[in-house]
Amino acid sequence: MWEYTDKVKELFLNPKNVGEVAQPDAVGEVGSIICGDALRLTLKVDKESNRILDAKFQTFGCASAIASSSALTELVKGKTLEEASKITNQEIAEYLGGLPDEKMHCSVMGMEALEDAIRNYQGVKKIQKPEENIICKCFEVSEDKIRKVAIENHLTTVDEVAHYTKAGGGCGLCIPEIEKILKEVRSFQDVKERPVEKKKRTNLQKMALIQDVLEREIRPRLRADGGDLDLIDIEGSKVTVGLRGLCVDCPMGNMTIKGIEDRLKEVTGEEITVVTE
Amino acid sequence: MKTIYLDNNATTQVAPEVLKEMLPYFRDLYGNPSSMHTFGGQVHRKIEEAREQVADLIGAEPDEIIFTGCGTESDNTALMSAAETNPGRKHIITSRVEHSAILNFVKYLEGKGYRTTYLPVDPEGRLDKAAFLKSLDDHTAIVSLMYANNETGVLFPIPEIGDIAKDRGILFHSDAVQALGKIPINVKNLPVDMLSFSGHKLHAPKGIGALYVRKGTRFYPYLIGGHQERGRRAGTENVASIVAFGKACELAKEDLSRGITRVARLRDKLEKALIERCPDAVVNGDKENRLPNTTSISFEYVEGEAILLRLNEFGICASSGSACTSGSLQPSHVLRAMGIPYTAIHGSVRFSLSTYNTESEIDQVIEVMPSIIHDLRSLSPFGRDKFERYLCAAGTGKAD
Numbered sequence: 001m002w003e004y005t006d007k008v009k010e011l012f013l014n015p016k017n018v019g020e021v022a023q024p025d026a027v028g029e030v031g032s033i034i035c036g037d038a039l040r041l042t043l044k045v046d047k048e049s050n051r052i053l054d055a056k057f058q059t060f061g062c063a064s065a066i067a068s069s070s071a072l073t074e075l076v077k078g079k080t081l082e083e084a085s086k087i088t089n090q091e092i093a094e095y096l097g098g099l100p101d102e103k104m105h106c107s108v109m110g111m112e113a114l115e116d117a118i119r120n121y122q123g124v125k126k127i128q129k130p131e132e133n134i135i136c137k138c139f140e141v142s143e144d145k146i147r148k149v150a151i152e153n154h155l156t157t158v159d160e161v162a163h164y165t166k167a168g169g170g171c172g173l174c175i176p177e178i179e180k181i182l183k184e185v186r187s188f189q190d191v192k193e194r195p196v197e198k199k200k201r202t203n204l205q206k207m208a209l210i211q212d213v214l215e216r217e218i219r220p221r222l223r224a225d226g227g228d229l230d231l232i233d234i235e236g237s238k239v240t241v242g243l244r245g246l247c248v249d250c251p252m253g254n255m256t257i258k259g260i261e262d263r264l265k266e267v268t269g270e271e272i273t274v275v276t277e
Numbered sequence: 278m279k280t281i282y283l284d285n286n287a288t289t290q291v292a293p294e295v296l297k298e299m300l301p302y303f304r305d306l307y308g309n310p311s312s313m314h315t316f317g318g319q320v321h322r323k324i325e326e327a328r329e330q331v332a333d334l335i336g337a338e339p340d341e342i343i344f345t346g347c348g349t350e351s352d353n354t355a356l357m358s359a360a361e362t363n364p365g366r367k368h369i370i371t372s373r374v375e376h377s378a379i380l381n382f383v384k385y386l387e388g389k390g391y392r393t394t395y396l397p398v399d400p401e402g403r404l405d406k407a408a409f410l411k412s413l414d415d416h417t418a419i420v421s422l423m424y425a426n427n428e429t430g431v432l433f434p435i436p437e438i439g440d441i442a443k444d445r446g447i448l449f450h451s452d453a454v455q456a457l458g459k460i461p462i463n464v465k466n467l468p469v470d471m472l473s474f475s476g477h478k479l480h481a482p483k484g485i486g487a488l489y490v491r492k493g494t495r496f497y498p499y500l501i502g503g504h505q506e507r508g509r510r511a512g513t514e515n516v517a518s519i520v521a522f523g524k525a526c527e528l529a530k531e532d533l534s535r536g537i538t539r540v541a542r543l544r545d546k547l548e549k550a551l552i553e554r555c556p557d558a559v560v561n562g563d564k565e566n567r568l569p570n571t572t573s574i575s576f577e578y579v580e581g582e583a584i585l586l587r588l589n590e591f592g593i594c595a596s597s598g599s600a601c602t603s604g605s606l607q608p609s610h611v612l613r614a615m616g617i618p619y620t621a622i623h624g625s626v627r628f629s630l631s632t633y634n635t636e637s638e639i640d641q642v643i644e645v646m647p648s649i650i651h652d653l654r655s656l657s658p659f660g661r662d663k664f665e666r667y668l669c670a671a672g673t674g675k676a677d
Contacts, residue, residue, distance in 0.1 A: 002582075013587075018655070019655075033620050036608065038658055039658070040658035059656055059657065060579065060580060060656075060659050061583065063582060138606075138607070
């Protein structure tokens with residue numbers, strides 16, 4: 001039997017915000033009945049302020065999936081879309097007083113439903129991402145999703161990846177590929193955790209580092225949401241990028257750019273500015 | 278809150294008579310049955326009495342019964358013995374719906390160079406006999422097929438399979454852990470070489486099992502050491518539990534015919550009422566050919582763990598084949614092997630009754646279950662009306 005917190009039990013037995021909001025402004029859907037859990041999130045959004053006035057959910061899944069969904073709706077209500085977009089799966093888990101490791105994918109599902117709803121609000125049509133590389137065929141988990149969740153949750157083992165994304169939890173054939181991805185993520189995290197070297201990098205080294213961060217960390221996260229970017233140029237401390245896919249015309253584009261800038265500053269220890277082409 | 282225990286294929290309560298019988302062997306009669314003194318010797322006699330009780334339930338000779346630590350040990354021992362006594366044969370036949378005590382041991386043997394045939398089952402959980410006939414060859418060391426399935430209760434045609442294996446001179450083992458005490462088993466007219474049993478499935482405590490080995494069957498021990506169990510299972514005997522197992526078998530024999538009818542009637546009542554009162558619910562498995570105490574029901578559009586935890590609020594204990602309860606991310610290998618759609622597997626609930634269940638307990642389950650299902654369905658984004666867009670294989674391969 002799973003060790004659920006009282007909060008999980010409470011929100012499972014008496015879930016809040018069940019159902020659909022009338023004439024929703026945003027609908028987010030993730031999962032499928034085949035995978036064993038699915039969540040449909042509907043939001044009422046104030047057009048002026050972009051504030052979420054109401055949120056409701058419908059969930060097919062276990063107790064922690066239902067509780068995570070209910071927690072998500074509680075967390076987003078009253079927030080602006082911009083504030084809501086920063087909610088992570090860890091916050092959902094924390095709201096519940098924690099989830100068993102094996103159930104963390106329920107919190108990830110909540111986060112994904114929210115992302116999907118925000119995209120939906122922005123009028124971005126759900127498109128099949130053609131070059132999506134499906135690693136886990138049992139649960140249809142893409143390489144980008146594994147990377148994103150692994151980076152954000154500091155995952156280091158195949159078991160953890162299965163707990164958070166389900167990838168590798170089925171037939172197990174994709175485990176070597178997941179190990180490869182984890183190795184890459186880890187090698188990148190090692191770079192990150194190394195103290196910023198006092199010695200100045202050569203220009204070439206700095207460019208390689210920036211490229212590395214964009215390739216291994218930023219792009220997988222954007223691609224997981226249907227977007228992407230290209231590195232156009234690096235001149236001194238000015239990095240020029242071109243937004244691609246769903247990132248083009250994304251109202252949150254500026255935030256994305258700002259986020260990339262902060263990350264590059266952190267990694268290089270220099271005053272980087274990021275601009276779009 | 279009173280517990281309504283409908284998970285007897287997982288484990289059972291120790292019968293009060295059984296508990297009474299075993300207690301003195303912890304406290305007063307703690308001697309070692311191998312000792313030369315009377316104090317130990319009397320314990321030895323009691324073990325032999327228990328052996329007779331177990332043998333008596335299945336029509337065996339007492340010296341055909343080896344006490345083991347559990348059902349898993351019995352299964353492992355049978356396979357290991359087959360491997361050791363047939364060194365030239367490297368092929369094993371089993372099924373896709375066996376217990377993990379068989380499946381994972383077979384995987385272990387595969388690592389040692391064995392080849393396995395996993396026989397398929399049909400959508401009702403029945404063995405594919407044609408596939409069985411085709412799979413037999415001159416390299417087959419053992420055929421191991423379960424007597425009754427733990428999840429659906431479906432029975433395999435053990436006598437028929439045994440006849441064929443016997444004709445071909447191939448060792449035949451059956452994991453009868455779920456069958457013992459629930460249906461009559463008589464090895465006198467059952468062509469089987471080895472049978473595995475477990476005490477805690479029939480009101481003896483956990484930690485005691487038995488392996489029936491037909492006289493004349495070549496045998497190689499799994500635990501090697503002292504001369505206990507005539508050298509076939511070393512280790513000081515778990516005296517109290519052996520005594521308990523013997524008593525439980527005696528009770529099972531007394532209760533068998535009357536008990537089956539009563540339990541089957543309650544099970545049928547439960548099943549019928551739930552199917553009637555909960556729309557989109559189906560029974561998994563061959564209803565004509567299964568254990569009298571088991572029913573596996575799939576409630577579509579809802580997830581099993583959620584059902585179990587809602588039942589738990591009423592003190593009702595059951596189990597599910599859903600992924601969330603399996604300890605892995607995959608739902609029940611048994612229901613998948615039957616080709617039950619995932620939509621139905623995730624919402625499967627198994628009720629397994631015992632002789633201790635009462636009519637009023639069953640009535641309580643019948644009363645609360647429809648509203649639990651209705652409630653969870655109202656939370657679900659899926660349903661009969663909203664189903665189309667999810668492109669699921671609803672309505673195919675249903676086993677009822």
